[in-house]
Amino acid sequence: MELPEKNIPTRALVVEKPGSPFILQDVTLDEVRDNEVLVEMKYTGLCHTDIVVQQGLMPVGDYPAILGHEGAGIVRRIGRSVKDKSLIVGDEVLLSFSSCGNCSYCAQSQNGSCPHITAINFTGTRLADGSNPARLHDGTAVRSKFFGQSSFSKLAVVSETSILKCELSSEEFAIMAPMGCGYYTGAGTVMRVLRPKQETTFAILGMGAVGLSALMTAKAMGVQRVIAVDILDTKLDLAVSLGASDIINSGRITSISAAIKDLVSEGVNQILDTTGLGFLIEDGIRALGHGGTFALVGTPRPGQSIAIDPLDFFLSCKRIIGVIEAASNPVQVIPELVDLHRKGLFPIEKLSHLYSVNGLDQALVDLKAGTVVKPILSWESV
Ligand SMILES: [Zn+2]
Ligand SMILES: [Zn+2]
Structure with missing residues (x-):
């Protein structure tokens, strides 16, 4: 040309x-x-x-x-x-x-x-x-x-x-x-920020490209318990095919935290939110177990506010973190994802x-x- x-x-x-x-x-x-x-x-x-x-x-x-x-x-x-x-x-x-x-x-x-x-x-x-x-x-x-x-x-x-x-x-x-962007954000946040272990209990809110990439990465890292939450059954079916251990259709329940605690009674170790929706975040935070981390990855719409009890957060050693672009360098992370894809562990073609x-x-x-x-x-x- x-x-x-x-x-x-x-x-x-x-x-x-x-x-x-x-x-x-x-x-x-x-x-x-x-x-x-x-x-x-x-x-x-x-x-x-x-x-x-x-x-x-x-x-x-x-x-x-x-x-x-x-x-x-x-x-x-x-x-x-x-x-x-x-x-x-x-x-x-x-x-x-x-x-x-x-x-x-x-x-x-x-x-x-x-x-x-x-x-x-x-x-x-x-x-x-x-x-x-x-x-x-x-x-x-x-x-x-x-x-x-x-x-x-x-x-x-x-x-x-x-x-x-x-x-x-x-x-x-x-x-x-x-x-x-999409695949890197979900995968990089899991690989570089949350770093779950095999025994970590992990919930992901929203099964878009970011949430599903996070799910694939957690499974590639050997995490056993990954709970997928979405409002669409088609996406939850996809999550199951990618290794989700449990699924929750948030459109059919009144409380995500109650549904997660039905699965893991003490609450989960890590939650990744891709929705940015205040009411889901506020409810989801209640599903965190002791010492748990809640990662905000989806951009919250401006002007939302949520109620958090600081005493509960202090006594239960929980934290909320905002993560933009996986807080990492894509030049280092993306080649690792290409490798995972070639091994069949990051099947983005789905x-x-x-x-x-x-x-x-x-x-x-x-x-x-x-x-x-x-x-x-x-x-x-x-
Ligand atoms: Zn993007
Ligand atoms: Zn800079």
Whole structure:
């Protein structure tokens, strides 16, 4: 593919203003700056966060916007000062979130805990000067560094900190795009933050891509007792096929904590919440056993409040932790997940369904209905 140095034409899914649909249209990309990489997208996973931002429910960042933060593509151009000198044009790359690379957390490979993470990823502009690489035909700037990538675009100018080089078969490449966010978040939180032992009792609230990845990882680590909670039987059936020891349909009960304590009377050691729903979190916390940990992984909607008894928390040595992007470095975690997948221990092919970019509307319908856990868009026809 011959590309001009500047004013690179491409097509992207643009959200004009909060609540507007994703519309595939022509955009123009600036030159690739020294610390950026031009990537031709092959696949992009669709994550709930994209929909939350499309609907205008995240109060950070401007519109029009190109979203998408689970890209997988081919390197087409490399900025002069990109640190990974092994990267060459033609390499296959998976794209993940961006971090500052300079703070104490980034220095310790805890990039997910980088204090600048919200600003960098949601503001979605170049950190250096707040500019955007993409613009519409009339010259309007478009938010186009969402999670360092804005990968709902055939070609994207990607921050070097979002790039992960990998060697994958074509079958693997077609299902790995969500490694950068959904699968990584669930799996990385279990591997790097919760670190359950085989005898740990573990409950997961919500069987979306994050919850199911957490489940697969816990099973790969040998955890015997994993309780899956969801409102849809189809997802609970999938959870059973992936090794859940117990399932709870939260739509058919009045109390999740009571249902969990029916299974493990002293309460469970660890709970991972992917829903961000205050009433579920408040009830779920009551199912924690002594010394238990409750991890918030799903982004709670703003303005919710929950009641917690501090004396109970003190006397029972419990803790609640917020975990963003697994508090880890995807460059280290994702290769481990690829390995697990090759061993058959991380069967992500059971979660995803491939759509053409033109089939996005159907993908959104299927995601909402829960008939597909993880839609992946193919850019082949664009
Ligand atoms: Zn940092
Ligand atoms: Zn995401």
